[in-house]
Amino acid sequence: MLTGPVFVTGAEPGDALEVKVLSIDLPIAYGYNGCSGFIRENCIAGRGPTILRLDRKNMTSEFLPGIVIPLRPFFGSMGVAPPLAVGRVSSNPPSTHAGNLDNKELVAGTTLWIPVHVTGALFEIGDGHAAQGDGEVDQTAIETSLRGRVQLTVRKGMTLMWPRAETDTHFISMGTDVDLTVATRVAIQEMVDFLAATKKMDKHQAYQLTSLAGDVAITQLVDGTMGVHVKMPKSIFK
Template identity: 35%
Template sequence: MDIVEFSPEPEQYAWTFGGVAPIRRVKPGTMLRLWTEDAFCGRLRSTADLASASLTMPFVNPQTGPFYVEGAEPGDTLVLHFVDLTPARSWGASATIPFFGGLTSTDRTATLQEPLPERTWIYEVDSAKQTVGFRAQGSDLEVALPIEPMLGTVGLAPAAGEVRSSLVPDTFGGNMDTPEMKAGATCYLRVNVEGALFSVGDGHYRQGEGESCGTAVEGAMNVVLVVDLLKTPGPAWPRIENDDYLAVVGSSRPLEDAWRAGQVDMVGWLGDLYGLDKLDAYQLLSQISEVPLANVVDANYSVVTKVPKRLLPTAEVYSGIHAHLRSSTT
């Protein structure tokens, strides 16, 4: 297996999906060892660092990439298997940001309320215990929380020459902010342009479902992944497979349309895997689906529809590539 190592310099960050020249060319079957900067560009380092004074819009949520995958053509299925995600710093940061978050006025949910007060939290990483430390600022409460690394942003160039901010999730992936995007997971994306042009970033040391205040425990990440390619029709929405679940991430506004997008794609996936007609797949999904929220704060909301493999007959998903990549990298 070929191995490519890449750590971008700040001038090499990608801020969009689409509209960026590839930083490297890779072959299917290549393992990539990457470094990604956090969503704050490493600028929130203490509780005194506030987002409004430290960040420069729109230069937030930097991505590592894009990578040109040789042989990838529009309509193909890009396969990204995440082997390992490891915090690359001894601390992570979270913050409340004016007019951003799930429980505040925003530019899209406009009210006469003033913005919530700004505050920054620094989470110290305990590598030995594999925890990050929450410290309340209005009291003496401290809580050690398990590290559960994930990537908030995984995506590729959109179709039709579109250029989309790295803050946006959609059919091309992007800023989905789902904790399902973790080590051991395989993500399937539909290729829209020659070479696919995929990027990853927005490492989270942990995040609650929904990402309520708009920021997770944001941190730089060491990422090990394997990229592969299938010459089969790519999915309408990003799909994720791990050892226990099949999942689809739908992104839209309002929230119910994000839910519908994932549900419809899962109906089709179950139909393809088990030879079910639409109504039978719809009925089965109605009895077995789990629906965690990914984010309710971004330009589009993201909702995961997932089904447990233990409730279904064994099926060969995408020619068994998840199991193959899992076994070949552990």
């Protein structure tokens, strides 16, 4: 379920929309996980979704006796309208307009920047997740209701090709494509370009640093276009 679109006054194509995730709360004490996705032959036919209780005090969920999952709630989908030339799209596959990124790093305290493609940006948010692993391999996280607060700011002159994020500890670049190799190349190149533009190094050095200190992760494998992100620790920059 998505909320939006929200018309952002002043946002025009070529701008970036800054989304600060101020807070995320769990209004209900349960969620569910289905079984489908990347290797669905593991799923037992006829078995329904697994209902999981959410311990909102300790921020955990017991999957099976003795198996406790830490909760890190985030919105699986935050995005804007795609370019007009693309036309009408499904809310499932993420792309340059962000959307259904399913990036587990986008928790409260994170800032996400999204390229703006149409007047007003038309921001949407939703797809609440209480916890998820990188890859989201069975097509679902702990799906649940979320209540959140975000702050939207139009950034003029911040030219982006792809979504980008920053947490307290990392810079994050992203790429998506139906081909996982292409998505990986996009995410790596986005990190190289970011480092070269902001950290006083050339692309040769930025590429080396991405190999030496960056972590490349599969964001998700199940949304039509697959996602990859690169995390660069902020602690290495003195």
